[in-house]
Amino acid sequence: MKRIFFASAAIAVALWALPVHAAEKLVVSTWGGSWKDLLEKTVAKKFKEQTGADVEFITGGTIDRLNKAKLAKGNPESDITFTTSHVGWLYANDGLYEQLDMSKIPNAKSLVDQAKISPYHIGSWAYVYTIGYRPDMVPAGMTFTSWNDLWNPALKGKISAPDFDASHLVVVSAKLMGGDAASWEKGSDKLKALKPNFKAYYANDAASQQLLQNGEAPVQVMLSMNAYHIASQGVPVKVAMPKEGAVLGIDTIGIMKGTKNADLAYKFVNIMLDPAVQTEVATLKKGSPVVTNAKLADDVAKLPGVFTTPEQWNKEALIIDHKLRAEKTGEWRKWFTENVIN
Structure with a gap:
């Protein structure tokens, strides 16, 4: 009996001494303040519920985060990045994004055409x-x-x-x-x-x-x-x-090239496009969902600039080609500063 007891005790000590593996974690780059809060309350919450994985946020300005991503090329600090549609093209042009495998994002079948930005990044919400x-x-x-x-x-x-x-x-x-x-x-x-x-x-x-x-x-x-x-x-x-x-304006989501959490990243992107999450985001921020199967309350849907029908998307949205905008933003800003601001 004593030998069985001591053996059991030894096994218990050995098990106690084994390293405890932390929960899986996905790192998301986004803006701070209310934008980070929005993601925490909506997509990150549902992602945690469905996968058990934690979400860590890295926050900062649009261009600051782009510059940091360039410095970390090949070994990204984040797995997922939220940015504007045109700056997303700068990520793509610099080889910072994975080309998306749309078969791993089943909710993307309901994307509005205007949110299909590139093979590398797609819309997450609009305004x-x-x-x-x-x-x-x-x-x-x-x-x-x-x-x-x-x-x-x-x-x-x-x-x-x-x-x-x-x-x-x-x-x-x-x-x-x-x-x-x-x-x-x-x-x-x-x-x-x-x-x-x-x-x-x-x-x-x-x-x-x-x-x-x-x-x-x-x-x-x-x-x-x-x-x-x-x-x-x-x-x-x-x-x-x-x-x-x-x-x-369309804010977008992309998966960083070199991520070691690709499976989790795709799950996060898919949950971002879940119609219930899209409804929640649009309701909280008074913006447009980017999937056709999100349902908004009348008091939100009727707001100017909130698009819920193909007719609104086609007639009320003035769209600047996202790739051209990426190429011209610096030139336009310089011209505006020199000729209007100064």
């Missing part, structure tokens, strides 16, 4: 950059039915726009002058003529929201999600849908 304004701080009765309305002399010193991405106004100005993204120079003089109406330029979401909240710049070229966020806090903001279309 628009459009005109947001304070009706209480612009001339009585003023509305914005066209992008041309920004040039109204009554708006002198009242407009703000992002300084980090000039593509929205560059392409809009070109379109108003009969051009497009490829012939953007057609709108250059028109865009220069908007300079007197600018009050400020913003570098991030927080600054964008503050300019409208405090009324410093009561008209803004802005991310629709930001407008709806401050409206939920009681700020009287309206979101316009110009007849020329609002500039479509």
